[in-house]
Amino acid sequence: LRGQSLEIIKLSHSDSASSTDHGTAIAALLIGRGDGPSPGLLPNAKLVAVDAFRRQPGIDDHADVVGLISALEALVDRRVGVINMSFSGPPNPALQSAIKEAAARGVVFVAAAGNGGPGARASYPAAYNEVIAVTAIDPSFNVYPFATSGSYVDLAAPGVNIWTAQASIDERTRSGTSYAAPFVTAAAALLAASQRFDSASIPVKLKTRAQDLGAVGRDDIFGFGLLQMAGLCDELIASTDQGPAHSTVRITPAGD
Template identity: 45%
Template sequence: MSTFTLSSMALLGLGLLPLTANAQLLPLPPLPSQVIGTLDKTTERQTERLNALKQQGLLEQQLQQSLASKATLLNPLTQLPNIVPVVNALGQTVFNDVAVEQGLRAVEREWLLLLSTSQWQQLLTQAPELESYLSSQITLTQLQLQLIKIRVPSQLDNMAALRLNLPELLAPYLSRNYIYQTQTAEPLAHQETANPAPTDKALATTVPAAPICNQPITLGMVDTAISPHHSALTQTAQFALLQRSFLAEGIAISYAHGTAVAGVLAGRDKQLNPLLSSLTLLNAGAFYAQNAYQQGASLESILQALNWLVSEGVRVVNMSLTGPDNPVLQQVVTGLAEQGTVLIAAAGNGGPAAAPLFPAAYPQVIAVTAVDKRLELYRWANQGDYIDFAALGVKVLTTRADGSIGMESGTSMATPVVTAKIACLLAAKPELDLSQIVQQLQQQVVDLGVPGKDPLFGHGVLVRP
C-alpha cells in the first residue's frame, strides 16, 4: 500500500499540527488505513483524468498538424525548384517562373494592371516613370479595358517596394503576373492506362454512360492544348475543335491536361462516350510544361484566353485550373459575369485544410469538387463554403496525349461534367442567369453530407444519365 503525506508546513498552515510551548512540532498521528485507501483512489482517478485530457489535446494537435501537412504536401516528383526557366525552341529563356511570397508562383519581375484608357493616361501623368517599365499593352475588347504589363527592377519586385515608389491609387489595380496550375492531382504520366489492375477492370469495361444532352453545344476551355491526333477526338460532324495558343512564340506546347479534359467532354471510343454528343469546342491553350508532370499558365495568358473565347461568342467556359486571388483576375471575372458569361472552375486538390483557390472561390464562378463512383468525396479535394457542386472525378477514364486511354483523378476531371450540364441547360433555356442556373441544377443533385449546401459537396452531386 502506498503512503500519503502532506508537508508539515502545509498542515501547520491549516491549523492541523499542534505546537509545543517552544514552537516545536509534535509528531503527527498516522492516518487510518481506510482514509489512506480513499485518498489513493481519488489521486489515481484524477491522474488518469489529467492524462486522458492531455492525450486528447495531443491527438487534436496531431490532427491539425496532419491536415495542415496534407494541405501543402509536395510530391518529390512534382516539387518545383525556386526558379523554372521557360525557354523557347532555341533554348533561350523567355521568362522565369519563380517562387514568390506565401508559396505562390509568378513570372519574375512582371506585374499587371487592368485599367480603362483614361485611367492609364491619368496614371502616367501622376507617375511618368511607369512608362519606362512598360512591357506590353493590349486591349481586352470584351471588357474595354487595357491589360498593361510592366517589368520592374528586381529591387521593386514586391508589393511593399512598389507601394513606396508608385502612386497609392495603383494598388487596387495591380497584381503580380501569377502562375496558375491545372488540377489533376497525380502526375498524368504515372496514372493507370487502359489496361488497369484487376480491381479496376469493372471500371474500364463498364458500358459508357449516355450523353447529357443531344443538342448542338458550343463551349470554351482555358487549358493546355488538346492533342489533335488522338483517335477518340477525331473531328467529325458531331465534334469540331478550334484551338488558339496564348503562349509566347517558341515555347513548347503542353498537351496532357487539356487532352484529358476534352476526352471527358467529347471522347468517342469503345470505352468512352462523350458528355456532349454534338459539340463545338473552342480551346484556349494557355499552359506550358513546368516539368514532366505539371503545367503552368500566366495570369496574362489566362486573361487573353478568356477575352478571345468570349469574343468568339462562347458563353460557357470550363476552367480546370487554380491559383491565387488578385484584383486583376477578380475584375475580369466580375466583368464577364455581368455580361452573362458562365465560368465553371475546379475547386482544387489542396486537401481539406487548404485555403480557397481561385477563380473557383469567386462568388460569380461555379466551383466543382470531385467524388468517386461510390459518391465518396475525393480525399485531396479542397473544402469550403464556396463549393457549389460535386461530380465524378476519381479514376475517370479519358484520353491521353500519347494516344492512349487511361484513368485520371482530380477536381479537373469533375469540372467538365458540371460544365456540360450547364451548357445543356442553357441550350434549352438561354434566358437563365447564374442564380437561376444554380437553382435549376439543385433540382438534379444527389444531396450528400448535411442536408442542403455544405462545405464538402456544395449543393450535391450531379450525376450523368
C-alpha cells in the same frame, strides 16, 4: 477527338507550350466521339480550347494572369457561353474583375474546386462568386481525398478514376477535381443550349436539383450535392423539337 468540332487557340510560344495530356483529357470528357473508346458528354458540341499555359522544366505547367485574361477575352470574342476552368491557383483581383465582367455579359463559369486537400486555402478561380465550384467524388459517393473544401464549393461530380483520353497513350483513368468540372460544364451547356435559362438561373437550377450528400443541406465538402441531370434532360427533350444533345454550344476546358 478526330472529326470533332474543336478549335484550339494557342497563346503560348511554341517552344514553351503546355503539355498536352491534361487538356486532351478534359477535351475528350467534353466532346470525345460517341463511338470512340472515350466518349464525351457532349459529342455534338463545339469546343473552343485555349492553351494559356506554359511548360517550364522542373515545375508543373503554369499560367500568368495576363495569359488567363487574354484567354477569357478570346472566348468572349467568340461568344462562348459556358467556360470550363480545370485549373486552380491563388486569388488575383485582375482575373476576378475579368470573370465578373464576362459573367455580367452572360457567360457561365465552372471551375475545379482544387486538389490541395481539405485543410488547404480556397482555390481560385473556383472561389469567386461568379463561378460554379466543383469537387470530385468516387462511385461510392466519397469525396476525393485531395479535394479542397470550403464555403465556396457548389456541386460534386464524378472525378475519381475517370476514363478519358490521353495524348501520350490511347486512354487512361484520371482523378481530381479537374475531371469533375466537365460534368457540370456539360450540364450547364445543355441548359444554355435549350434557351430556356439565362446565365443567372443556370447555376441556381443545377444547385436546387442536386442530390444532397454528407451533412443535411449545403456543406463545405460536397456543396449542394451531386449533380443530377436525368430528370432535367427529360424536361428539355420534351419541351423542344430537337433534343439538346443536337444543339451547338461552345465550351472550353482552358486546362493546365
